[in-house]
Amino acid sequence: MGWRVGVDSGGTFTDVSLYHEESGRFEDWKIPSTPEDPSRGIAMGIAESLAMVGASADDLTYFGHGTTVATNSLIELRGAKTGLITTEGFRDLLEIGRQMRPSLYDMMADKPPVLVPRRLREEVPERIRFDGTIEIPLDMRRLREAARRLAEEGVAATAICFLYGYLEPRHEAAAKETVQDVAGGFVSASYEVAPEFREFERLSATVVNAFLGPVMKLYIERLSERLRELGMRAVPHMTQSNGGVIGFETAARLPIRTILSGPSTGVVAAQEIARRAGLKDVITFDMGGTSSDVALLENLECKRSKEPVVHGYPIKTPMLDIHTVGAGGGSIATVDSGGLLKVGPRSAGAVPGPACYGQGGNEATVTDANVVLQTLNPSQLLGGRMKLRRDLASDAVARLSRELNLGLQETAQGIVSVATANMAKALRVVSVERGYDPREHALIAFGGGGPLHAARLARELDISTIIVPPAPGSLCALGLLLTDLKADFTASRIVPLNSGSLPSIELMLEGLDDQASDWFERESIGEERRVIVRTSDLRYAGQNYELQVPFPSGPLDANAISLLERNFEAAHLRRFGFESPGDPVELVTIRLEAVGTVSKADLFKANSVKCSDAPSPAGSRVVWMPEFSGRGRCPVFDRSDLRFGHVLEGPAIVEQMDTTTLVLPGMRAAVDKFLNLILDTGR
8 A cells, every 4th residue: 555646737836745554545746837848847846745745756656647748839839840641632621621601790809829730731542431441542653752751851640531531440450651761750540539429520520639649748758757767666657638538658649639638637536525415506717827727527527629620720529618718827927019908828837936936937917916916825926935025026016006097906906807707607607508507506616726716606507515625736637546547439321310220320339339349448446346338429310519428328229319319409409509309310429438447535524523613823924805895804724623523604705825815805705514614705
């Protein structure tokens, strides 16, 4: 029995969670990230946290990792030089897309750069028909010529995507082998990345995977070497965008699956917190230093994103429906040409960071605004390990206040209010725009900045309950200790949803079951640990987009088909406000999620003794907030002093190593038996 460790590497901070399997001891740690080489910050965080508990890397039995390397590389376009080989006549599909122009009349709209320039897009004769039959065999001579030309251009990665390659992968498999022999480098084929219906999205996903491949491979090699130098022998795992974990080898081969590697584990941990608290419908709010991530859980389940798009690029990979907005503690505040205050999406990051860090940053950020208002400790963070400079924060905010012709405190509060509005918009995307009422959900606030801003965000959306976990600043790292092994498999074939299609549907299910069984065997997952979840993509005949509906368990018969249709119509009514009973329904894709359950850290133990006395504040400080109509003295509590049964009346501030919780006037905060802080907003 040893220590299990989860590490979440973000753009501003790297979070570490440690759990001892025998004693049940839990510790969390946080250090600034090292953007020039994230693996260095990870190794430092592990070494420091192990020293804190008197352990060594040899004592680690499990290592789980969430990272933003793939996300940031795509957003900042720091991927590899990439080439493309596709079916003759289709090389411009990557640029043409679907001809959807929602910003047709917006003269300022930006189109994401094409990841493969036209001179690096090669065509080869081959053709597979819509039914999977081969009409034109793959021209191997032309294929080798195309691979040689790309090699001469110095590409580090090659994407291969042929028309209807998801139905018949033989051409793509042969092309992948040939390109690896002729050109070398990283090769990505669509039948492995996204074997699904919709040509452009499949092509885009394959190109993105190739673009990120060499970057992720180098990162994993560096991190693996640092972990070996630490003396760690545990097999490392990395989280996927679907909330599960995969091995480093799979992450290096399919980096596109790690686009939401970090935020997904926060949702996993929030699910367990909500379950213990007796809640079914919640919205997660994860505010970090660079961005905020939000997700909606209905009946403790997070929806999958149907057509995930990251920074303008469709990525067609299994992903939790997490919406990200550029509003974090490091988001920079500016005044635009019209004299209006804007916050984000540009961030100060970890280096130089907000002005108050004293590392050379001179632009006002959300963190600086909170330091000026003193809702955030004006002198230190991380339990005193990181010193802050309120004078530098005030100087940065003052420059904006002069442009806006406002007072210093009013400008700082304006920055917080604009950031809150940006985050509220993100919450509406996953709730109101999906047909859900946010007032019927509790808000789970975590991340370094989530608990500090949750109270105002909840009031903005009329949410009545906020949950702040015991270690909110490192919840994504903690979620790494709760994740299962997962793999996703898909089968796409458009068939009518009726009894006549039962043979075709059965064939699709059999193929998926075989793939899942092979994966379970490769991962050495025993029968008792195997879980299979099936869903289906359905649409009315003539529609262009589908809705995902759970696939019924039990025998596949006419009753199952009828149930699928009823569930689809209910989902259509919720999403679009209407249904069309009697109209023919089509099945487009069946999805299978294979889960290998793992032993999980028991991090949520209930307390049996309830305190009846009132908690004593550790101190107080003068805080500026509009709810005070200006300045007012606010009690400050140490989170480690709070016990089950303690109740706080707002205004109050609760400080801990990894975050600060703000309780506004008129709110009440109570500590439940799992040591969650439950805020009643008075709505």
